[in-house]
Amino acid sequence: MxxxxxxxxxxxxxxxxxxxxxxxxxxxxxxxxxxxxxxxxxxxxxxxxxxxxxxxxxxxxxxxxxxxxxxxxxxxxxxxxxxxxxGDAIEGTVKILDKFIKSDAYKVVALTNWSAETFPIALDRFDFLQWFDGIIVSGEEKTRKPFKEIYDLTLNRYNIIAENSIFIDDNLRNIEVAKELGINGIQFKSPEQLIQQLKHYNIHL
Incomplete structure (x- = not known):
């Protein structure tokens, strides 16, 4: 692996x-x-x-x-x-994000389907959105998941090797396309389940 x-x-x-x-x-x-x-x-x-x-x-x-x-x-x-x-932040996942950021061992980016018109509202509300090394917002790129071009854009913009990355998304459709491109994927169901799934990649939080 x-x-x-x-x-x-x-x-x-x-x-x-x-x-x-x-x-x-x-x-x-x-x-x-x-x-x-x-x-x-x-x-x-x-x-x-x-x-x-x-x-x-x-x-x-x-x-x-x-x-x-x-x-x-x-x-x-x-x-x-x-x-x-x-709604509110999903605090359990924010804690996981925080651990990744503080470990300094990972590049951490976001890939979201979100209108460019409403994303500034989220940026103002959620401080943790400033933690990422970069965020790909579908509405700004004029494409969205699960189209392959937005995954390619993410990999290229942040110099990511697909096989060395994990994509976490609640939508199985989006995970399946990521896997087709060589990106490892975890379908998110809960923060607790995510912690367990990450162990399969030898990531212990």
């Missing part, structure tokens, strides 16, 4: 809690089934990811309202109340 010298963190769902339901569950009076229908059919994850890849949020909102005028109020809430969907 190659010696790991670089750790690549996803942000949302790994280090930062982000949940649209923080806004929408109240709007649907606690009815998760109706809320999920809305996310599956109106403000879908594919639609949101298009903005993560650099599409303007205001334009995306107007286009969606034109398609589904009967849902206008809810559609406008998606980005209009986006800041309320941003």
């Amino acid at each position: 190659n010696k790991i010298d670089t750790i690549i963190f996803d942000l949302g769902g790994v280090l930062i809690d982000w949940q649209p339901e923080y806004v929408f569950l109240d709007e649907f009076n606690g009815d998760r089934k109706k809320m999920q229908w809305f996310f599956d059919n109106i403000c879908t994850s594919d639609w949101n990811e298009n903005q993560d890849a650099g599409y303007p949020m205001a334009k995306a909102t107007e286009e969606r309202v034109a398609l589904f005028p009967e849902h206008e109020k809810l559609i406008r809430m998606f980005y209009g109340r986006w800041v309320e969907m941003l």
Whole structure:
């Protein structure tokens, strides 16, 4: 096994809690089934990811309202109340990040699907985002995970050897593409599980 010298963190769902339901569950009076229908059919994850890849949020909102005028109020809430969907730091993972930083034995970067329009809000809120050796924000690069170009961009920009790196992401789809490129991958489920998985790479925190 190659010696790991670089750790690549996803942000949302790994280090930062982000949940649209923080806004929408109240709007649907606690009815998760109706809320999920809305996310599956109106403000879908594919639609949101298009903005993560650099599409303007205001334009995306107007286009969606034109398609589904009967849902206008809810559609406008998606980005209009986006800041309320941003939860707290996932403290257990932040502690893991802190240990990597303090060990000084690893290059530590972030690779996130995040709109360039809203990422400054996260930068202001979470001090640990200043700890990274670099952050690739999909919205700034006009592409996103799981497209291979954003992984290649990350490897090239920070002089990372794929086989010597580990990518930590909560989305299995993103991990699978990383592995195709030779990057080691861990699907994040909890800080405790991450610590156990890292031991497979002889990393003991």
